[in-house]
Amino acid sequence: MINCQLVIIGGGSAGMASALKAYQEGIKDIIIIEKDDKLGGILNQCIHDGFGLDLFKEELSGPEYAYRFIQEIEKLNIRCFLSTFILGIDNDFNIKILNKDGVEIIKAHAIIFAAGCYERNAGAINLMGDRPSGIMSAGTAQKYLNIKGYMPSKRVVILGSGDIGLITARRMTLEGAEVLAVLEIMPYSNGLTRNIKQCLDDFNIPLYLSTTVKQVIGKSRLEKVIACRVDENGNFIDGSEIEFDCDTLLLSVGLIPNIGLIKDMGIRFSSTRGPVVDELLQTDKKGLFACGNCLHVHDLVDHVTNEGYLAGLGASLFLKNKIKENLNVEVIAKNYVSYVVPQYINTTLLDNITLKFRVKKPLKNVNIVISDDKRIIKRIPKLTLLPSQMENIVIKTLDLVQNNGKIYVDIEMKI
Amino acid sequence: MKQLTCIICPRGCQLTIDDNLNVTGNFCKRGQIYALEELTNPSRTLTTTIRVRNRKDVLIPVRTNKKVPKDKLFDIMQIINKTTVLAPCHINDVAIKNVLNLGVDIIFTSEIK
Numbered sequence: 001m002i003n004c005q006l007v008i009i010g011g012g013s014a015g016m017a018s019a020l021k022a023y024q025e026g027i028k029d030i031i032i033i034e035k036d037d038k039l040g041g042i043l044n045q046c047i048h049d050g051f052g053l054d055l056f057k058e059e060l061s062g063p064e065y066a067y068r069f070i071q072e073i074e075k076l077n078i079r080c081f082l083s084t085f086i087l088g089i090d091n092d093f094n095i096k097i098l099n100k101d102g103v104e105i106i107k108a109h110a111i112i113f114a115a116g117c118y119e120r121n122a123g124a125i126n127l128m129g130d131r132p133s134g135i136m137s138a139g140t141a142q143k144y145l146n147i148k149g150y151m152p153s154k155r156v157v158i159l160g161s162g163d164i165g166l167i168t169a170r171r172m173t174l175e176g177a178e179v180l181a182v183l184e185i186m187p188y189s190n191g192l193t194r195n196i197k198q199c200l201d202d203f204n205i206p207l208y209l210s211t212t213v214k215q216v217i218g219k220s221r222l223e224k225v226i227a228c229r230v231d232e233n234g235n236f237i238d239g240s241e242i243e244f245d246c247d248t249l250l251l252s253v254g255l256i257p258n259i260g261l262i263k264d265m266g267i268r269f270s271s272t273r274g275p276v277v278d279e280l281l282q283t284d285k286k287g288l289f290a291c292g293n294c295l296h297v298h299d300l301v302d303h304v305t306n307e308g309y310l311a312g313l314g315a316s317l318f319l320k321n322k323i324k325e326n327l328n329v330e331v332i333a334k335n336y337v338s339y340v341v342p343q344y345i346n347t348t349l350l351d352n353i354t355l356k357f358r359v360k361k362p363l364k365n366v367n368i369v370i371s372d373d374k375r376i377i378k379r380i381p382k383l384t385l386l387p388s389q390m391e392n393i394v395i396k397t398l399d400l401v402q403n404n405g406k407i408y409v410d411i412e413m414k415i
Numbered sequence: 416m417k418q419l420t421c422i423i424c425p426r427g428c429q430l431t432i433d434d435n436l437n438v439t440g441n442f443c444k445r446g447q448i449y450a451l452e453e454l455t456n457p458s459r460t461l462t463t464t465i466r467v468r469n470r471k472d473v474l475i476p477v478r479t480n481k482k483v484p485k486d487k488l489f490d491i492m493q494i495i496n497k498t499t500v501l502a503p504c505h506i507n508d509v510a511i512k513n514v515l516n517l518g519v520d521i522i523f524t525s526e527i528k
Contacts, residue, residue: 047476063525193427
């Protein structure tokens, strides 16, 4: 049995940031548990650039971004258990781990859960047709290409226009594959517009909106994908089928917070599928914090890092017994707002609180309105809001001190 | 008149460039620079991997240390894919010097000890 003040589960961008912040706040007894053989998480396979614009004002590649944090962790000698799996966590924070040394229990006083997210797969979208090889998630193809060094395909169709799909389309093209099409079931793309430009338009890869896969055909390897347009209710439009002869179908159809290890700890989960948290990112279980993509899926790693810092601060305040719950404010997402993190504000320890949310559909020319039952706290005009972009609104805790009740995040149309 | 999507940051401004090369729709100055460059000499940073011969990590990620003309991307890929390197490799060290005589180096973006 190993005793440890703070155990961080996941050595990706969220986990590393939380470790560094907690250390800075005086918590030196830290263990990071990582299933891979190195720190960095998904950044290691994201070899494209564009990371760090917010935090470092530079365009770094994923490995370069990760390296800045790995270096810090190594310099501070923070303990890392690499190539280590977690078999279970009980309610007293006994963490059962498995690695080359065998099975061990780590008894933690606080836990920061930073386990990232996973990709939705063929089963999750009820993909119809055969089950040949050659159907995989875009992230899996990215790992084959960028880490393992195999080329998984010659002729590819990509389903879903999320950023991973777009980036993989460019990567496969550069390595000599032919990307025949990117299909998107929604009438708008779910990726950043810059990625549509630099990943698809630059290489003349067509994007088909309101189009999805009707059937996949193939005996042992995928041979054909039949795509079809859909109407506004998502039903196939007969006669609009397009056939693609291809050997691979990549799925980029969404990410889901990876919460398997904490789902039986008696805590509540929100519509993001991540746990319900307060402004310090503490879950219902005192001492259990969550940050990064296991809390809600982010589009920028810079935001994940900042969330990691916040969880590191939260956990250090908890370990120093400084969290006194003197507020009781519930944050509610209204109408077009699909979720808000955090869901509760319980303390006045922070001067400013960042509310993070996404909208359910693209909106133009609107106001974001933060209000309580009596008055409007903040109103921010926005030209466009997209479901693919996370919004950050900062509010002052002082504005809430009088308020033990509810605050609302709402969108109002400008007239 | 030309329409462009700015690719400098995730904001993705929709830029309009008129016949006198006036740029509108940009949120910041970088958009203007990008628009004019994109019309005269479109260039990109290339990121890819190079094979490592002597480690269990068979690849190391690399990038061009400057932007390169867009129409040279595939030529540079060919050269990189013919090249192999020996570890240890250090971040920012040069893997291929002055690729295609463009005055651009291919540098490592990760570490292999």
